[in-house]
Amino acid sequence: MPKKEYPLQQLSHFLPEGSFELIVRYLLHYKVHLTVSRDRRSLLGDYRHAHQNRNHRISVNGNLNPYSFLITLIHELAHLVTFEQYSHRVQAHGKEWKQLYRQLLEQFLGKQIFPQDVETALLTSLHNLPASSCADEPLMRVLRQYDHPDDKQLLVEEIPEGALFEIEGGRIFRKGKKLRKRYQCKELATGKLYLFSGLYEVLNHQI
Template identity: 40%
Template structure:
């Protein structure tokens, strides 16, 4: 977990070194500055199948909190980090009066992406996809499938199965061993029945799963 540590050069260098293990090295000093400037608790989390990152606004005596999955490729990790910091900035500016991925958030996301565009951190195809997304008012969030696919093309993992590739009613498992049956698509996510507890879960079409033998 990375916390703000102003006026401590050693701690700041340690923070940059840690961040550079998960994102392009040239981006790490900027993110480290944001963590300090916004007094943010920044956590690198284990994989969560339902989300890539998370932002929690201050509550009572707790400050800003951001968590990012640790198994993302460097470009996906950085985009997700900027995504969550844009939520932080939007909350600072508007509190709960702005929609989660409304125009205020999009403006902040675009502003916070600019330093990384200036540094040419992203491959051209990812940068162009981000720009296309930001210019498309119909896109509701950074989970836009075109952007997600562009980012996933840099994953090191190969030969995985995505939920969108499975036939209807196929049975699949997650890494934690839970078993599901694929259901219908509801707008941008698939309704899937957990065969272990009978609950319904919504999955991103690009979620990577293990197909059950004989399904």
């Protein structure tokens, strides 16, 4: 899983205009080792706390659009600040993390950093924060509109019922009916049923 550490000035290429200085302030204050990953599909970002002689480490996917990149980075910074304040005494996505994530995110709102539709979705999300940005489907739908066409992947909801699709790792499923918010899909190799979000990205499909 190749990663690359970028000089701080180059980080501005991944961020929306107006957010760089505030982000760098946090990275320098907490001595964050930030890396940009190029090819992860199942993970948007990651945080590893400081220990022994190693600094806090955050990685973010470099193929995210600038708004998704910033939101993911803020998400991981919230984990860092939570660890600084509570160590391992609280849940990873518990109320303490949610409060700190909300406080961090609010610093970037109302400053014309995000397009209006993204900001509106974020404000809605702040009322009931999910553990993962990926779990916030309304926000994900808005953010996806800003992806580069070459980076867009086919979604489970975009393939017909009964079609086969492949996910990372070579596993193949047959898409079934929608049950409330998710699609029930059968893995061909095992016959087991799994529930997929409509926004889950697939590698390829065939009818």
